[in-house]
């Protein structure tokens with residue numbers, strides 16, 4: 001029986017970057033108040049912010065109830081007033097005060113806390129800025145935008161690999177697994193199968209795996225620990241790296257040891273992790289919806305393996321497999337050539353095929369695996385050359401690193417929509433994959449896009465019924481319609497309207513909307529349904545971002561952005577946008593919503 005090997009290539013050096021803290025601010029010393037006559041005042045040339053004595057008296061009385069005085073600071077762009085409070089209060093209290101203002105003064109259109117915003121979802125893990133594979137426009141998987149909607153909660157991912165090392169950046173992420181290695185020499189832990197899936201090391205002296213194999217002494221790889229970190233390293237813990245599905249959990253199934261691992265052990269692990277029954281092995285306490293197999297060997301798909309994969313899929317598991325590192329057609333690499341798996345090729349930092357990656361018609365999608373020109377994939381590791389030593393981090397390259405990116409995204413999708421079948425997950429990963437920005441022939445449908453895949457997963461939820469919008473009148477013709485978020489705005493009269501999707505406010509005029517009902521006074525109303533834009537990566541720093549129409553363009557890294565509105569194209573540079581994240585390579589993306 002052929003031994004299968006882990007599919008990682010070389011390691012590089014870990015490095016550090018400054019931490020970015022992310023913490024929500026839960027207090028404010030400001031309110032925003034807009035009066036109902038703001039539109040007509042603007043039309044008459046009366047400056048917003050000039051609050052009448054009568055209104056000031058009502059403000060003062062409302063403030064007294066909360067032990068605060070309110071003073072006008074300035075007007076906002078849409079004619080509302082920013083009020084300074086004499087003391088800071090919690091957002092809960094500020095909302096109560098805003099409600100008090102609205103109750104006391106019927107002229108108030110709305111009042112709300114002037115909340116302090118912070119960049120969302122940017123992990124504070126100090127090495128995140130080195131994880132180009134997560135955020136860069138060319139070779140990355142666009143995961144930060146997915147984290148707004150899914151972080152993998154409730155989904156278990158089986159890492160069918162060398163086992164795991166306890167690691168500070170994996171603490172609490174690893175569930176009970178199993179050691180499937182039946183051969184004590186391969187196991188290297190002095191025993192056969194048992195409940196301890198920890199990795200004792202897979203170092204191999206020269207010639208210990210057969211004549212001339214390996215050619216020279218090899219060090220322990222800690223391969224499964226690296227794969228596990230890519231999928232679900234602890235994130236926003238101020239330590240090390242970020243994981244893709246960081247609220248998912250890892251089920252370690254140990255199948256690879258010194259010299260590799262047997263197909264029979266791997267097949268049992270596939271069955272067990274997905275909730276199947278394996279003789280003489282206790283049932284898995286934690287069933288996995290995603291199985292990651294960053295391993296392979298040459299030859300056709302074994303019947304044993306195919307049967308195990310069929311069984312896992314019948315129990316709802318998504319099976320993700322590395323395509324292999326021999327720069328050959330993956331049709332000759334198993335289990336990448338098995339039916340029903342998602343076979344993953346590797347791209348480098350440029351988004352082109354990694355030199356080593358297998359390719360061909362059995363490949364479904366590509367993901368970052370790193371290459372020697374742009375660097376590898378940084379993840380959790382152990383520092384021991386042979387037996388375990390201290391926690392560390394290291395760059396590895398390989399389709400072994402690409403596969404867990406896809407497994408992590410699959411976990412995000414299943415967390416967002418647990419009803420998806422394995423075939424639906426695969427179809428959505430493919431349909432939302434991003435076009436290759438550099439040559440990658442035989443690399444499947446494209447580079448996996450985590451945010452687009454999660455959006456697609458959410459979009460088809462059978463249990464979600466679209467809500468019917470209601471419409472709120474917001475301005476007469478010539479006025480300004482203002483609201484929160486991005487919404488559809490109707491302009492017209494009676495039942496004749498034209499509509500646009502608008503961010504925040506819009507002039508309610510023929511100039512903006514055209515004239516759907518000539519010679520009739522029109523008005524605007526906005527929809528109760530907010531629209532969520534999706535973002536398409538368009539350029540790396542110092543490139544040119546091009547698109548159709550007038551759109552918002554974001555510039556930044558991770559989830560820290562500045563954004564501006566452009567028509568047609570813009571340079572993606574500090575000169576245009578300023579520098580939201582110094583010392584980090586930034587990129588641009590454009591909104592799906594035209595303005």
Ligand SMILES: [Ca+2]
Nearest residue numbers: 179189191192
């Ligand atoms: Ca053992």
Ligand SMILES: [Ca+2]
Nearest residue numbers: 125234239241
């Ligand atoms: Ca971390």
